[in-house]
Amino acid sequence: MKIKKQVKAAVTEKSRSFSEVVGADTYEVWVRMLRKLVPDGRTHRLAVMLAGMLQYAVVMAAAKSATETDGRSLAASLLEASEASDPSEVEDLIHVAVVQLFKDAKVRFERTSDRGVKYSLAEQAYEEFIHWHDIPWE
Numbered sequence: 001m002k003i004k005k006q007v008k009a010a011v012t013e014k015s016r017s018f019s020e021v022v023g024a025d026t027y028e029v030w031v032r033m034l035r036k037l038v039p040d041g042r043t044h045r046l047a048v049m050l051a052g053m054l055q056y057a058v059v060m061a062a063a064k065s066a067t068e069t070d071g072r073s074l075a076a077s078l079l080e081a082s083e084a085s086d087p088s089e090v091e092d093l094i095h096v097a098v099v100q101l102f103k104d105a106k107v108r109f110e111r112t113s114d115r116g117v118k119y120s121l122a123e124q125a126y127e128e129f130i131h132w133h134d135i136p137w138e
Contacts, residue, residue: 016074016097018053022060027101034105043111043121050121051128054094058082087126098122 019027030053038046061075077093084090102109102122109121 018057018097018101021057021075021078030101031105034102034107038107043124046121047124047128050125051132054129055132084130087123087130090126090129
C-alpha cells in the first residue's frame with residue numbers, strides 16, 4: 001500500500017512539472033538559464049524573463065489541451081492562470097511548479113533588498129505574467 005502511494009505521488013508530481021508541458025529539452029534550457037542568470041540578475045529583468053517562460057508554457061499547454069483530460073494537470077492550471085487577473089490566483093495555480101523549477105536550477109527566488117525587505121522574484125513574475133498583453137499607453 002505504501003509503494004502505491006509513493007508511485008501515485010511521483011506521477012502526480014511529474015504531471016505538475018513544466019517539463020511535461022514544454023518538453024524536457026526546453027525545461028533543461030530554462031534550468032540552465034536560471035542557474036546562470038539568477039544569482040547576479042536584477043529582479044525587474046528576471047521577472048519579465050520568468051513571465052515569458054510562463055507565457056510560453058501557456059501556449060504549449062493550449063496546444064496540448066485538445067488531448068488533455070486531467071483538469072488537475074499543470075497544463076490545465078496554466079490555462080486557468082492565463083485568465084487570472086490577480087497575481088495571487090496565478091500563485092495558487094502554478095507556484096508549486098515554479099518552486100520546482102528554481103529547485104532544479106539550484107537558485108532561490110526569495111530575495112532581500114539592501115534595506116532588509118524580503119520579496120519574491122516569483123511573485124513579481126506573476127505580476128508581469130498577468131499584465132503580459134497590457135499596452136498601457138493605449
